[in-house]
């Protein structure tokens with residue numbers, strides 16, 4: 065059996081993989097099993113923030129790996145405490161709970177919101193409103209939070225206590241708040257899996273004001289948008305709001321599994337001993353990688369992310385066959401005249417890896433992708449889109 069046949073024989077068939085076997089890479093370049101080079105504009109879905117096998121990140125990870133790889137959360141370790149301090153200092157949030165994925169970061173935020181609401185507003189206050197077209201994960205609870213019914217169909221019953229609404233329709237949210245007592249509103253400022261759809265700045269501010277006025281928690285899911293991706297450390301920072309809970313994962317660990325739930329002032333003390341936990345959460349190797357990533361996401365890098373994003377947008381908008389460009393920074397959605405999946409497949413044949421999101425082409429390149437590499441990739445992508 066070749067690798068593809070073995071995969072089909074032994075791996076659960078949840079993923080429709082591309083016919084591509086990747087073996088190594090460096091920075092924003094990948095190599096397949098035939099020795100072909102590819103430019104990576106997908107970063108393993110916004111995970112490899114500093115590219116592949118980045119020297120500083122590798123050094124931080126290897127140093128920790130060869131010193132102490134795991135302890136459990138029964139003991140103190142340096143990398144996880146230092147990472148939590150960095151996250152709090154750079155966001156104004158008060159405390160952090162570490163897990164291993166985006167879904168788990170959201171589960172933790174949902175548990176925190178439910179406990180806070182029960183204690184603050186009473187046991188009947190547990191409903192969480194999320195946006196239509198949102199994506200919050202694949203566990204039964206985060207699926208319930210995901211406002212796309214096609215993900216729900218085969219897995220009933222999901223966790224109760226979730227309702228969804230249209231971001232622009234504050235009236236709908238008000239009606240929901242009337243019908244059931246709302247504990248929290250949960251949003252992505254830019255919906256990633258939903259098609260790289262950015263909320264209007266006013267919408268974000270109105271939702272934040274709505275929550276504040278009614279003492280409802282605002283949860284911002286920064287699993288995809290976080291850690292410099294949009295040109296700010298977290299996407300909510302574009303809008304001058306302060307969420308009560310922020311969740312993140314994907315790019316935080318720079319390539320290792322790590323999720324974080326940041327607790328703001330209202331909920332900072334909601335958890336007590338035994339309320340929540342994770343065996344691997346806050347693993348020292350993952351956290352050492354994250355400290356390395358986060359310490360490099362400074363104003364200079366964020367400015368570069370913004371500038372590169374603007375440059376890509378300009379190139380795309382001047383390309384025949386591009387109908388709309390959405391997103392912020394280096395999180396870009398492209399509505400193309402051609403079928404998006406065809407564009408992605410053909411770009412792959414020509415040595416450029418990108419993604420789709422719904423009916424769009426999606427780009428999530430490394431935050432530090434060199435301009436020359438980016439130029440080459442975008443030239444190819446534009447040719448494919450225009451063809």
Ligand SMILES: *Cc1c(COP(=O)(O)O)cnc(C)c1O
Pocket residue numbers: 164165166167168170199200201202252256257285286287288289313314
């Ligand atoms: C990817 C994603 C998740 C789920 O993260 P996992 O690590 O796959 O569990 C949740 N929310 C958003 C916005 C995401 O993009």
